[in-house]
Amino acid sequence: MTDVARLAGVSLGTVSNVLNTPNLVAAGTRERVERAIEELGFVRNRTARSLAMGRADTVGFVIVDLANSLFLDIARGAEEAFDTKHKRLLLANSDVDLAKQTGHIELFEETQVAGILLAPLDAPLEAAQQARGRGMPVVQVNWPGSGDACGVVADEELGGYLAAKHVIALGRRRLVFAGGPFSLSAVAARRRGVLRACEESRGVEIETIETPRITVRGGHSLGVMLAERPPHERPDALVCASDALAFGAMQPLLAAGVSVPEDLAVVGFDNNRMSTDSPVRITSVGQPGLEMGRVGAELLMEEIALGDRHEHRTIVLPPSLHERASTIGGRG
Structure with missing residues (x-):
């Protein structure tokens, strides 16, 4: 700043004002200081400024x-x-x-x-x-x-609850919740919400499947496993702990001739880009x-x-x- 002040022919205080409160500096003076800054390649040291001011x-x-x-x-x-x-x-x-x-x-x-x-x-x-x-x-x-x-x-548990209540209201009665590992706090909370919604509804069966991760690859393995089941043993609704898991699961299911949502309703979680980029757009629980x-x-x-x-x-x-x-x- 001393070099800038010397080149521009102004005081250190004027240089400081140009950097921090330029509206207080006359236009001609401000332009002279800015030209000096550009000519010298001056870049303020924010760490030093923080130390001097006692705050960042x-x-x-x-x-x-x-x-x-x-x-x-x-x-x-x-x-x-x-x-x-x-x-x-x-x-x-x-x-x-x-x-x-x-x-x-x-x-x-x-x-x-x-x-x-x-x-x-x-x-x-x-x-x-x-x-x-x-x-x-x-x-x-x-x-x-x-x-x-x-x-x-x-509210992760409320999210799981909303997802399960949605498919139950559509008449689905054989639900699967998939995600994992269940030791992850968010997955565990979403699972609790799904289980609570099922417990409140008559005639609803719920199966939980723990996956190693909530990724597309984990979803693909999940979809292959469900597709290999005889049709009468498959769920009619799949609630996934992430959109990535739902996205991955739908690919082998659709390839096996399982129709979404006619045969299987699918819900994801996070409402991210995968939910709308999927060949069948995915219903999803969105966090704010x-x-x-x-x-x-x-x-x-x-x-x-x-x-x-x-x-x-x-x-x-x-x-x-x-x-x-x-x-x-x-x-x-």
Whole structure:
């Protein structure tokens, strides 16, 4: 900044105003400073600025899987909220890898961001707990909070309940819930919702099938297994714990001559791109990603502003059912 001030023939304070409050600087002076910045290739050091001011204007967001459009929606919602407070959002994708997740949290802490949003793996969150212990605000999105952290989640059990109630209302009586592993908290909650809906309905049979993962490949194996059953032993409705699983299952089923939804109604979960790109558009339970991101950002900004006076809490948001051709037929 000293070099810029010398070249432009202005004070350090004027350079600072051009960078931070340009409306306070006369147009001619501002243009002279901007030309000096461009000529010198000056780039402000945000880390040094944060140390000098005692606060950062950047926030880190560690996301478990950017291939899943739910997390893109969450990131968009968070960014919109941070924009209103003039904070910059830095994204990091852990790509379903605990070591990468830990590394990203440590990097954000080292660069002294104002706070961290974390959409985590279903695993012990030791790195996040350690960062919080050193005073770094961390808010969990798509994961419940705890005594020392806030969280924002969708009501996963209600989502499973809505999916099962939908196909039962259509007259389906032999249901399969598929997903896994059941040790994953989201899958377990969705399964509980399906079981509850079936228990409330007379004459409904429910079978649960645990899959190794909720991926397209896992869905394909599931579809092959169901297609190999005699027609009278197949379910008439399949509720999957993810759209990827539903997408993968439908391919071998359709190839085997199973008609969707006439023979088999199919419901997915997440309402991501796969649900609408499928040859038969998939009915899906959607989570409010934009709202989850917005609420998570607001909780984090509140914690940054209030410090120890902030009250940790978990916000639970309702999911919604998006009906499409895989259950209602036609052009749905």
